[in-house]
Amino acid sequence: MDDVSWSDEELKACVEAYVEMQRNERTGQLIVKKQYYKKLVEMFGRSEQAFESRMQNISYVLSLMGRGWMTGLKPAKNIEPLVAARVEQLLEQTSGQKVVPVAAFEIAVREATEQKDLPKPSGNPRPKRRRISVAQLQRDPSVKAWVLQQAAGTCESCEKPAPFQGADGLPYLELHYVQGLADGGADAVSNAVALCPNCHREIHYGANAHAVEAWLYDTVQRLERD
Ligand SMILES: [Zn+2]
Ligand SMILES: [Zn+2]
Incomplete structure (x- = not known):
């Protein structure tokens, strides 16, 4: 360049x-x-x-x-x-579409993910809100990066490998806040899991969402109910 x-x-x-x-x-x-x-x-x-x-x-x-x-x-x-x-x-x-900006955050996540010995982030129980055309809770990229490192390419719900590689070459997993940020959940590793897209959709929309959530609380040791 x-x-x-x-x-x-x-x-x-x-x-x-x-x-x-x-x-x-x-x-x-x-x-x-x-x-x-x-x-x-x-x-x-x-x-x-x-x-x-x-x-x-x-x-x-x-x-x-x-x-x-x-x-x-x-x-x-x-x-x-x-x-x-x-x-x-x-x-x-x-x-002409209004979308929640993601690019800068996702790049910061990827940069942090590549960091060796990324310190465990203390997180933020009350993520700052900033005024944009649509409401977005400001998240700490290191929380997502750390959780992705812990998951190491495996969905923390079904425990299967990420179903595909992203265009960036990384195993594709999504971050899910067990208690949603919009519902007052913390931007913290004690409230976040890395899920495959299927499990992520299921936990948001599935009939068994509550059972999946309970299973996550039982098996993912770092999760804490507030
Ligand atoms: Zn899964
Ligand atoms: Zn989610």
């Missing part, structure tokens, strides 16, 4: 180009990425390679948001959390 930091105009133009290419890909139209890059080079300088790599960053942000990314643009992780947050915002603006 180029050293000079990217202006908002550049990011905006990249996101717009990406969205247009993606739309064309979805509708089965022929896309020549090089033509898009050439246009961007004319507008902003830099190299075509720099824009290609930026497009791969956009794929990465989309993958963190759980959204589809272009097949020819493999997600690339080398993006600053703040820039990722801005890209996420621009993607949201282009799609």
Whole structure:
């Protein structure tokens, strides 16, 4: 990536180009990425390679948001959390959908997960609330990272390996707060488990949700009922 930091105009133009290419890909139209890059080079300088790599960053942000990314643009992780947050915002603006921002948090989680001897986070019994277009409880990425490390790729409910690898190459598990944050639960490892998507859906929507929850309290030693 180029050293000079990217202006908002550049990011905006990249996101717009990406969205247009993606739309064309979805509708089965022929896309020549090089033509898009050439246009961007004319507008902003830099190299075509720099824009290609930026497009791969956009794929990465989309993958963190759980959204589809272009097949020819493999997600690339080398993006600053703040820039990722801005890209996420621009993607949201282009799609006209209001979503809870996740990119900066998920990148922070991944960075913390790679840390050896990540200290056990003390957590926060009352996570801070911040005003955004939609309400989101601010979570500590290290809580999720620590729980994922403990789970080591295995669902803490069904005790089976993560069903697939994420686009980031990590075993795909989701964090679940046994007592929901919105219901006053703590953002703490004593209130969080790593679940496979099936078990996560089940604990939210399944007829046996309460039994699953009771089983988790019995078997996952670090869990504490408040
Ligand atoms: Zn499971
Ligand atoms: Zn959950």
